[in-house]
Every structure is written in structure tokens, then in C-alpha cells.
Amino acid sequence: xxxxxxxxxxxxxxxxxxxxxxxxxxxxxxxxxxxxxxxxxxxxxxxxxxxxxxxxxxxxxxxxxxxxxxxxxxxxxxxxxxxxxxxxxxxxxxxxxxxxxxxxxxxxxxxxxxxxxxxxxxxxxxxxxxxxxxxxxxxxxxxxxxxxxxxxxxxxxxxxxxxxxxxxxxxxxxxxxxxxxxxxxxxxxxxxxxxxxxxxxxxxxxxxxxxxxxxxxxxxxxxxxxxxxxxxxxxxxxxxxxxxxxxxxxxxxxxxxxxxxxxxxxxxxxxxxxxxxxxxxxxxxxxxxxxxxxxxxx
Amino acid sequence: xxxxxxxxxxxxxxxxxxxxxxxxxxxxxxxxxxxxxxxxxxxxxxxxxxxxxxxxxxxxxxxxxxxxxxxxxxxxxxxxxxxxxxxxxxxxxxxxxxxxxxxxxxxxxxxxxxxxxxxx
Amino acid sequence: xxxxxxxxxxxxxxxxxxxxxxxxxxxxxxxxxxxxxxxxxxxxxxxxxxxxxxxxxxxxxxxxxxxxxxxxxxxxxxxxxxxxxxxxxxxxxxxxxxxxxxxxxxxxxxxxxxxxxxxxxxxxxxxxxxxxx
Numbered sequence: 237x238x239x240x241x242x243x244x245x246x247x248x249x250x251x252x253x254x255x256x257x258x259x260x261x262x263x264x265x266x267x268x269x270x271x272x273x274x275x276x277x278x279x280x281x282x283x284x285x286x287x288x289x290x291x292x293x294x295x296x297x298x299x300x301x302x303x304x305x306x307x308x309x310x311x312x313x314x315x316x317x318x319x320x321x322x323x324x325x326x327x328x329x330x331x332x333x334x335x336x337x338x339x340x341x342x343x344x345x346x347x348x349x350x351x352x353x354x355x356x357x358x359x360x361x362x363x364x365x366x367x368x369x370x371x372x373x374x375x376x377x378x379x380x381x382x383x384x385x386x387x388x389x390x391x392x393x394x395x396x397x398x399x400x401x402x403x404x405x406x407x408x409x410x411x412x413x414x415x416x417x418x419x420x421x422x423x424x425x426x427x428x429x430x431x432x433x434x435x436x437x438x439x440x441x442x443x444x445x446x447x448x449x450x451x452x453x454x455x456x457x458x459x460x461x462x463x464x465x466x467x468x469x470x471x472x473x474x475x476x477x478x479x480x481x482x483x484x485x486x487x488x489x490x491x492x493x494x495x496x497x498x499x500x501x502x503x504x505x506x507x508x509x510x511x512x513x514x515x516x517x518x519x520x521x522x523x524x525x526x527x528x529x530x531x532x533x534x
Numbered sequence: 535x536x537x538x539x540x541x542x543x544x545x546x547x548x549x550x551x552x553x554x555x556x557x558x559x560x561x562x563x564x565x566x567x568x569x570x571x572x573x574x575x576x577x578x579x580x581x582x583x584x585x586x587x588x589x590x591x592x593x594x595x596x597x598x599x600x601x602x603x604x605x606x607x608x609x610x611x612x613x614x615x616x617x618x619x620x621x622x623x624x625x626x627x628x629x630x631x632x633x634x635x636x637x638x639x640x641x642x643x644x645x646x647x648x649x650x651x652x653x654x
Numbered sequence: 655x656x657x658x659x660x661x662x663x664x665x666x667x668x669x670x671x672x673x674x675x676x677x678x679x680x681x682x683x684x685x686x687x688x689x690x691x692x693x694x695x696x697x698x699x700x701x702x703x704x705x706x707x708x709x710x711x712x713x714x715x716x717x718x719x720x721x722x723x724x725x726x727x728x729x730x731x732x733x734x735x736x737x738x739x740x741x742x743x744x745x746x747x748x749x750x751x752x753x754x755x756x757x758x759x760x761x762x763x764x765x766x767x768x769x770x771x772x773x774x775x776x777x778x779x780x781x782x783x784x785x786x787x
Contacts, residue, residue: 433621434617434621434688441637444641446637446641468625472617472620472624473620474629475615475619475620475635476615477636477637477638555666555669555670556666556702557666557667587695587698589695589698589699591702617688619691621692622692622695622764625692626695626699626760626764
């Protein structure tokens, strides 16, 4: 958070001192808890928010949210509410709940409580104003806290999903003993490139690979950033004792590499994947025997 | 901190510890060069599996080490560079050019044994 | 919430301390092992520059967790002679033949952000940050 403390400061209003107003309002909200919470739940259903959840689930979460809301108002601090917002988000995000729904229901709660405060008897207009002065900024802080907590959790989930997809979409294949093949397909962005490199290096160590064939047949072009990454991958692989053979280099990519200063004569490249595998096998000392020769020998 | 140096036949094997200081690296270099001369070793394996940081100084010192050992007629292999370290070195542009690297001790010994006339 | 640690840097053994403290500070931030390696190596380079070119200085480690965008900031400060031409220092790469130089472009590649403030005769402050994902 920012340099201000996580406290809900009541605005100074006319009439009763704000600390007292806050206590009064919390007492009112506690007293009418059941009725207000049920009214809120009804309004959630009427607004057609949170349709992914059943009425029973909504009622259960409504109770927790209500209680946490009152807690936050009373204690003046938002930490407990932040923690609750995160754990609530973890529960409901997999159900497909969206940001506008979460913000929507907290706003509804804010409105239900505000209306209840306005409609109850305060004795004087000034006292009502004092109570609202205490309530409004605090309630708004709470809405923001819950919304931000939800959004952060959502972003974290999306990032995790993207990582998982990236990892799945490019397997490192062990084809033979000590030989790894990394076929790259599709669009390469710096993030994916970095993940691939890490996966490959771990794979080299785990499989004790001595040769790696990186096949770029499925990649149309790459920017200089990603091209630099390819070079980095070749160099890092060598540090792990593995030689890299690059196959399927399109003329465009070859040009990009030259443009960033790569000496292509220093990089082992072969036209296609099959040729690359044969070259790799030669490196490893396998003799490549055409199948009809074998038949003839027996 | 002393880096343990083991003798295996005509090879010397140095097993580097984590938290190696600049001075430890220089001491290691000098100790290995001295021993290669003394034992007439034909190969040196430096196992950096436990090394948590390989920065420009470490890279430079290891390169110098390999050169000095070559002058004494022996070969050097550096083994055990961790994937994260290899990645970092490549990012920093430290290639250990001219220095042989292998995956682990087993590979290092295999490499030294390859063109070692004594082993065939 | 921010956690700050300051490591005085004067001798080369302080470089090892700075690396270790850097790893300790960065670990709770959920960095991958590769990112940890990048961070500790950057710290090693910056600390060595202080020892080599300024004689003494300090490394401030600032980890922000929860609330603020999570990440680690490393501030390498010294009252040394300063860098005559920062732009030049940022352009010169490591020469693979082994001349060390300041290696600032290298450190820049290891981290996400870098800022260099240096006044001749007064000192240098280098601030680098890596964000956790």
C-alpha cells in the first residue's frame, strides 16, 4: 500500500464527533445483521449477478462478506479484509465469476447499508450527516480493497495459466539416448523464449543430453530480441556440455541472425530436421545404416 | 576457504564449494597450476556443481586457469555448471570461450579419457 | 510491506556477504531459481565494482512484498571517484578477451530496470530492480 496507513479515516463532519458516529453506525449494522444481509442477498439475485453460484452458496458467502465488511468498518484497518478478498477470489475465480460481478455485489451491499442508515431514526439531520460522513469514505475504501484484491488474484491466475500453456505447447523430446529435440512451433515472444530456454537447459541436465536439435521449421520469423535468445540458448547449452544443431532456418531468420551480428559459420545449422537428427547421431557416434542394407546382411 | 583437490591417476579434480570468494578462486588457480606441475598431471576437472554464482571475475579466473594449465601441457574441463548459472552467464555474455565444459564429473572424465594416450 | 537490509561493502569478502543477503532477501518473493541466479550475480558485479573502484560503499537491498508490486531493488552506493561518462560506460560491453570494466550493460541485461547516478569526485549510486511475476 501507499505511505498512508491502511486505516479508514472518518471525515470530520458537523454534529457528533466522528469516532462516535462510526461506533453508532457499526452498532446499527450489527443489530440489523440478519435482515440487512438477507436483503442484500435478495438484491444480488435480483440483479442477476453471480449466476455461476447457487442461492445457498451466495447466502454463505454473503454472510462472510457482510461480517468482514463490518469488521473492517469497526477496526478501521483493511488487512483482514484484504486477506479475505484474496481467499474469496481464489474460491470464485475458478467458477467463472468476473470483476464487474464482484464490484457489483459489494456496491449493492454498500447501498443496502447506506439506505438502512438513512431510513433509521437519528433524531437530527446533523447527526445523520455525521454518520454518513463517517460511513461513506470507509465504505468506498472497502469496495476498492475488495475489487483490487479480486483483480490481482485474477491476474495471477491468468499468468499461471499462460505459463502452463506455454510449457505444454513446446515439449522437449528425448528421441535417443543423449539426444534432445526441441521443435518450435508458432509465435515466439520473449517470455516464451525464456521459458523454452529454461526448459531446455533443465532437460539437458535431466537427460544428460550431449546434442540438442532445435528445429525452427515451424517458425516464420523472429525479432532480434528472440534471435538473441536463440544465441543465448546455444551458448548456455554449451556450458552444460551439449552441442546445439539448429535446423529449419528460414532465409528471414537467417537474415535476422546475421543482422544482430551472429556469425552463422560458428553456429551448426542443417537444412531440415531429418538432416539435423542424422548429423546429431553422427556426433554421438551412432552409425546410420539404411534399412535395406540391414536386410541384405541377414 | 580451501577448495579440496583430489588426485585420480594423472588427473586432478577440484570440487568447488558455494560462497567462493575472489581470493579463494585465485588461490585455487595457483594451487592447481602448482600441482599440475608437481604431479605432471594430464588433466584437471573443476566441478562447479555447488557454485551458486558465476560472475565476470569467476569466469575470467577460470579462463586464465585453463590457459595456464594448458601451458603446462594439461587439459582442463569445467563440469557441473547449473542450468540457472549457464543461463545467467549467457545473459552476461560470459562464454568461457576456449574452455571445455561438460555436464558432470562422469562426462568430464570421459572427455579427458578420450584422447588420453594412457587410457587406450 | 517493505523489508530493507544494508550490507556495508569494503573488502572482497563483503561481496560474498552481499550475495548471500541478496539471496535471502529475494527468496520470499517467489522468484524462479533462474531469477535468483540473475539477481545474486548482478549483486556480485555491483559489489565488486564498489570494492575495486570506490574502496568502500554499501549495498541496500529492498524487497517489497504484498500490496506494492512485488520485486527486489538493489542500490549500490559509494562515495568513490564517480563515473566520468555514464553513457559511455553503458555502451561498452564486456570484452570477452577479459578486460573487466564496469560491466554495466551486463548488469542491465540481468535485471529489469537500471538507473545510474554518478558525480565525478562525489560518488555513484546504481539502482537495479527485478520484478517478481
